[in-house]
Amino acid sequence: MNFVKRAGTSLGARKSKTAALLAIFLVICALLLGGFLLKAAAARQEADAQRTIGVDVTVRKEGLTQALADRLGALGPVHRYNAEVPVRAGAQGLTPLTSQVPEPGGAADGEKANDALAVNGVRDSGMLLPFSYGSTKITAGRGITPADNGRDVAVIEQRLAEKNKLEVGDTVTVRSADGKQTTAVTVVGIFQNPAQDPTLWVAPNELPGNTLYVPVATAQKLGSGTATVREAVLKIGSPDQAKQLHAETEKLLGKGGFDFRVNEKAFKDQVLPIQRVGTFAGLLVWVIALAGALILGLIVMLQIRERRSELGVLLSMGEKKWKLIGQHAVEVAAVALPAVALAALAGSIAGQPAGDAFLGRQDDQPASVARTPEDGIAPPTVRVEAADVGKVAGIALGISLVSTVIPGIGILRLHPRSILTDAE
Structure with missing residues (x-):
């Protein structure tokens, strides 16, 4: 039997475990997409803040x-x-x-x-x-x-x-x-x-x-x-440009003949927190990707142990070891793709409230804190874009591959007789 078709049959026969794996993947994909959306929204809001506040x-x-x-x-x-x-x-x-x-x-x-x-x-x-x-x-x-x-x-x-x-x-x-x-x-x-x-x-x-x-x-x-x-x-736009501006002002007005003062308080009060959110979102993506690969790797490893008898029968029938690894990879990937679609749907519904919570201005901000300019910082715009969904899908498939190939190395060392003997 083709190992791809066998993977579909296996997922259908193990509905409860498939549903559990889908739930885990959905959480991972939702968090990954949330990280990308938050990072993109922070970048857009930072650009607007640099334009209006600077x-x-x-x-x-x-x-x-x-x-x-x-x-x-x-x-x-x-x-x-x-x-x-x-x-x-x-x-x-x-x-x-x-x-x-x-x-x-x-x-x-x-x-x-x-x-x-x-x-x-x-x-x-x-x-x-x-x-x-x-x-x-x-x-x-x-x-x-x-x-x-x-x-x-x-x-x-x-x-x-x-x-x-x-x-x-x-x-x-x-x-x-x-x-x-x-x-x-x-x-x-x-x-x-x-x-x-x-x-x-x-x-x-x-x-x-x-x-x-x-x-x-x-x-x-x-x-x-x-x-x-x-x-x-x-x-x-930012304090980093002050040095360049001073040099250009010096060329225009001459050295030492002018007073040059930089007021970056509003920038620090309003823009730096947005930058920190963007940095946090970037770190969040890496942490979730690594943690997801580790968690799914452990799950696949446990599944391989539970299915030793199945693996032994297939090997004794002449099935190639790489196809067994491929079967597990297809099973995980088949669960990952629906999880990405569900995460995209959840992101389109809950993304804006989450962005408001992380990036929205607080009404109880103390009066001593510098306020935004007359136009104000634009509210965070969180939107699910194809590029972000593509990144999540790519990472999800990468996690699927890593979480099945690494535990699957053990399959290459298995022998049908030892598997069936241990299973008795």
Whole structure:
């Protein structure tokens, strides 16, 4: 009888042991597939985290211009950047907020009016720490984006908007501190700053409610051409790229003429745990593969001992020893393939909840831990792909081969007479 057909007959005759072997293989394949799915989901989430969180590098230099900031933003490791130009400005047809505490000594009304607003020229407001980590939120409209370059738009604080009954789409006029330049800006967003007004008197431009964000070019017009970029914040994917960025920045700005600071706290708080999950998933695959081969090898070894009489009869009938080993390999492989299919089905059902448990953000995270940027890390996406199922099938067949060939070496040393004699 063909040893492949004999393997099928043997599996049908030993239904309970076949079912037990299928259950063991199903657990092994499910854990293997889970490891692959978790590793792939961690890799996708890590890539998204590096894009949205990454590492912020702040470059400061005296006399830093927008042109230099743009060249810094074009350097190799940088995938997003922001330049900030702070100026003071006055309001025309707009009533700034004032301190509720009386001013000691008093000051001229003209001085108050000409610099009552703190205007921050930015290229990308989403990269400002208060916005990126959620302490300051956009409550209406949107923030300043690179697409606003060349446009006169503004994002204003909610308290200032409420006092002047402003909404998204309204236009306000801002005047330079020297009173020589006026610019009409369109309100494209309203934000809420959680900072409370100081309990002591402060100048109007120091009140959190009198803050506006505008594009850099608008701020430079209000600064009468004297405003310079205070700092450029460059976002890179990981701390490993900081050294390369420093070298390229040094070539552009010269040695020792700039301040270069790397802020990797958010990366460590959010990305490193994802990397650890990916590493754990990779180790899990190896451990399961080795443990599965060992467990199945022991099971096959016990089966060979139980079936010594069958082996002796077949050998006495002239059956070749390699075919006996092949029969055991086919039996195990025939159980492995359905187990892979069942594991793929289980992975498609339970994979996403498992990914959420390992990679999902926790709601009870302490406030001291840096939060994700405004877009946030995308939720873990766990999906069963053909490549992952193929890997599991390959490993399962490999385990089948190893778990039958190694114990089957003993079959090569058997002799029909000794087997049948021992079995009596």
